[in-house]
Amino acid sequence: MRFARIAGTGHHLPERVVTNQEMEAWMETSDAWIRERSGIRERRFAPADQGSTAMGAEAARGALREAGWEPGMVELILFATLSPDMFFPGNGVLLQRALGMGTIGALDVRNQCTGFIYALSAADAYIRAGMFERILVVGAEVHSSGLVFTTAGRDTAVLFGDGGGAVCLEATHAEDGSRLVAHRLHADGRYAEELCVRCPSSARRPFLTPEMIAAGETAPHMNGKEVFRHAVHRFPEVILEVLAEQGLEPSDLALVIPHQANLRITEAVRKRLGLPAEKVLSNIETYGNTTAASIPIGLSEAVKAGRIERGDWVCLAAFGSGFTWGASLLRY
Numbered sequence: 001m002r003f004a005r006i007a008g009t010g011h012h013l014p015e016r017v018v019t020n021q022e023m024e025a026w027m028e029t030s031d032a033w034i035r036e037r038s039g040i041r042e043r044r045f046a047p048a049d050q051g052s053t054a055m056g057a058e059a060a061r062g063a064l065r066e067a068g069w070e071p072g073m074v075e076l077i078l079f080a081t082l083s084p085d086m087f088f089p090g091n092g093v094l095l096q097r098a099l100g101m102g103t104i105g106a107l108d109v110r111n112q113c114t115g116f117i118y119a120l121s122a123a124d125a126y127i128r129a130g131m132f133e134r135i136l137v138v139g140a141e142v143h144s145s146g147l148v149f150t151t152a153g154r155d156t157a158v159l160f161g162d163g164g165g166a167v168c169l170e171a172t173h174a175e176d177g178s179r180l181v182a183h184r185l186h187a188d189g190r191y192a193e194e195l196c197v198r199c200p201s202s203a204r205r206p207f208l209t210p211e212m213i214a215a216g217e218t219a220p221h222m223n224g225k226e227v228f229r230h231a232v233h234r235f236p237e238v239i240l241e242v243l244a245e246q247g248l249e250p251s252d253l254a255l256v257i258p259h260q261a262n263l264r265i266t267e268a269v270r271k272r273l274g275l276p277a278e279k280v281l282s283n284i285e286t287y288g289n290t291t292a293a294s295i296p297i298g299l300s301e302a303v304k305a306g307r308i309e310r311g312d313w314v315c316l317a318a319f320g321s322g323f324t325w326g327a328s329l330l331r332y
Contacts (some may be wrong), residue, residue, distance in 0.1 A: 003179035004127040004135075006332065008069065008168040010062025010084055012055055013287065014044040016281045018144075019086075023158055039263020044159030044289030045144040047097035049273050051085035053094040055164030055293065056140030060099060062300070063136070067168035071099045074133040074168075077106040078217030080139040080292040082321070083146060084108070087200065093166040095138065112195075113259050114185075115139060115292035116165075120328050121183035121315070123169050133171045139292035140164030147198075148219045156220040159262075162250020165296025178310055182297040184242045186324040191230065225254030231265045231319045236272040238327040239317050240291040246329060250275055254312035255302055258296040259319065260284040269317075281307070292318065308332045 017166045019029035019042045034040055046055060056079060064071065079092040086094075090104025116139035119207040123135040143160035145152060172179055198215040200208040212218060235258060243249065248275040250256075258266055263284050270280040281298045290297060295316050302308050319325040 001173065002055060002128050002130060003167045003172050004124045005172045005178040005180070006167050006330070007066025007304045008064060008065070008169040009060045009166070009296070009300035010064070011163065011165040011297040012058035012062065013163040013297070014046040014050070014055075016047070017042050018045050019160070026149040027154045027157065029154055038159055039284055040159065040288050041285045044163055046142045046162040050142065052081045052083045052140040052142045052164065053085045053091045053098060055096045055142060055162060056081070056091060056138040056166065057094055057166035059114045059140060059166040059296065059300070060095065060136055060138055063166040067170070069168055071084055071101050071133065072100055073134055074136045075104055076126065076135045076136045077104065078109060078119040078122070078135065079106065080109040080111065081141055082110065082112040082115065082291055083141045083143055084245050091140070099304070105195060110323050111161040111292045112322065113256065113261065114322065114324040114326050116184070116295045117316060117318045117326040117328055118185060118324070120167070120180070121185060121326070123184065124180045124330055127171050127245045129146055135169045136166060137169060137296075138164065139168045141291050142294045143291070146219065148216060149165040153218065161290050163287060163293045163297055165293050165300050167296055174208060181329045181331060182242050183326065183328045184197045184238050184245070185325045186234070186238060187322050189322065191226065191323045194226045194323070195200065196221055204230070223238055225324040228262070228265060230323055231261060232268040232272070234319050234323070234325040235265065235269040235317055237317055238325055239269075239273065242315065242327040242329045248313065250301045252313050253315055255256045255277060255279055255281060255308050255319065256315050257281045257295055257298040257302065258317045260287065261319065262289070262297065303332075
């Protein structure tokens with residue numbers, strides 16, 4: 001039997017810290033208003049000349065160092081992002097070029113907040129099937145270049161931050177050791193418009209106009225109440241689903257690393273699972289919502305802080321645009 005194990009983790013966050021107080025100068029908001037609704041105190045914004053590929057490249061370098069890999073050892077790249085550097089091509093080939101990885105394959109995953117879970121499950125399947133021995137999985141975002149920093153855009157502008165995370169996956173034959181164990185993936189397209197960016201759009205003629213920009217159609221649209229209602233249900237549901245598949249209970253977990261959507265959502269999930277605060281990672285207060293990057297950032301931080309050790313049960317979970325949601329269970 002072949003399995004995939006995490007050989008290394010890495011993350012990168014831009015130096016610029018943007019506090020809620022700074023946001024107050026750009027729109028009608030307040031530190032108290034933002035904290036009450038999201039739990040966010042500050043977030044990181046990338047330099048104007050850096051996109052999500054740059055965030056991913058720095059995170060990948062850290063993961064490669066931890067794994068003891070040279071770039072040439074990677075056989076495939078999976079890159080999850082909703083904020084690619086270009087409309088096309090995707091970030092995978094740009095990362096391949098930046099890291100000098102030759103002509104290996106590069107696959108881009110566009111499942112937004114759930115992107116890293118989908119990418120991780122695909123990488124696991126590739127390794128189990130025997131196609132590859134070593135895969136680099138990256139989640140990275142630069143939201144700050146696409147947000148509207150006015151009162152009209154406030155509901156989404158205060159939520160998002162920039163950053164990147166990465167893991168190195170390698171093949172292993174140790175069934176009872178460190179490995180990815182199971183994944184559960186879901187989607188419900190009936191709610192696609194409740195959290196989306198409508199333009200540019202191939203379904204529109206032309207697909208981008210000044211009028212679309214002026215109307216805010218190139219900025220994120222979110223029905224916050226509907227997203228919250230579904231998230232607090234789907235998050236614990238999919239975590240319990242992947243645990244039940246292995247005959248485990250939430251108490252067996254050393255750590256849950258959820259996508260950092262909102263502190264209120266994380267707390268609701270924690271209480272539903274009956275877990276103490278130290279068993280559910282939360283860093284949204286300092287980084288905001290980094291969508292596809294939030295889980296690999298959290299995983300890398302947890303490893304480096306000693307919050308998880310080899311052999312620990314860890315569950316990763318996400319919910320977001322699509323709606324899509326999923327969970328990955330692993331023995332770190």
